[in-house]
Amino acid sequence: MPKGRQLEELNRRQCLDLLDTVRVGRLVFTEGGLPAVQPVNFRLWHEDLAIRVAGGPKLAAATDNQVVAFEADELDAELRDGWSVVVVGHAEPVTDIDELVELSGTFVEPWVEGQRDHFVRIRTEKMTGRRFRDRRLPQYHGVAETSTST
Template identity: 40%
Template structure:
């Protein structure tokens, strides 16, 4: 008897499907290199002209934008109804938005910082590459799965 489990199929997402999923979220993670090592920061974001925009104060995220280092941006989620998880990753270079006209266009997307304090710098990531995937998740073991695991919701 074969006891090995068959891996769940992994479905690659089209570019349009990736953008659609990005439109459904408001928080993602920006990954960049700081002092020679990777750092990941949660940011709330908006989409404007097929780019990802966030606001920040001075610091590591702004530094990455100023030095045009490559960055990655990631969101993920879980659809309890379909019992599928998904992930989207965008890669490119971050750029500081300096034009007031461009800042006004971003403000029309209602991008308001969540964290208190001045977030006067607007940063844009126009992805040079974007990938996404969706996959069916394993049915949870109801006795051994944490109560906070979102997979439980579709079986309870």
Template identity: 50%
Template sequence: MYPNDGFRELGREECLRLLATAPVGRVVHTRNALPAVLPVNFCLDEDGAVLLCTSAASDLARAVDRSVVAFEADEVDTDRNAGWSVVVTGRATVVTEPAERERLSRVGPRSWAPSPEEVFVRIRPELVSGRELVGGRTLYGVDLAP
């Protein structure tokens, strides 16, 4: 963190705690050699892995399986010029083990668009980073809050 830039770097545990409070995140992956971003609902597993639920036939499931992806979630308070952002980077895999699929069907997220054949996607958190905008302060020490 640079002094007086208004941002505070967040540690891994704080990042995961904040991430667990967000209802929606964005998964960043590659589609046709270009970056693609999709909003998704999610939850965190016991080990801090990000879990998604989607149709087995979805472009997302095919695009991310066994690929390195980024996952971002945030919270913004525009009235206070404050908020936080967390990014998880890691390998995404479609869960195929039957017992694990059964467990996730009980504790995992529900798809926004249910389909007859749903799969869970797990993103293992290899890199976790985050920062918090503290009270709308800028690099120049100017208070942005009204």
């Protein structure tokens, strides 16, 4: 690893901003009593995550209000650079008509063939993130939090 690198823990706002830059992550849920991991297209929605599913075990996890994990990242193996964000929260099906209308306009076409008629929300109950940073660059911790307007 290049000298001068270290891991930086990210705050919630930084995590949300990074999640907004990618469209695919990995959903970790329980299927048949065992952990399962599947890639999914997602969107940020009111600071929660939303995925669109055809049915099956991902919808079952939401219907059962399971605690799930979600991870998204952007890594560059050549530069040994990148970030990772993990969200943990309860999955729930989206059934409210107004919310379904709002969500249906936010998704691009899925990567996989087939109809996806169900939306699942993952509540962001716990969010953690890390990224590599170059310690030679200045860090401005808390600038936005300490500024006040009069």
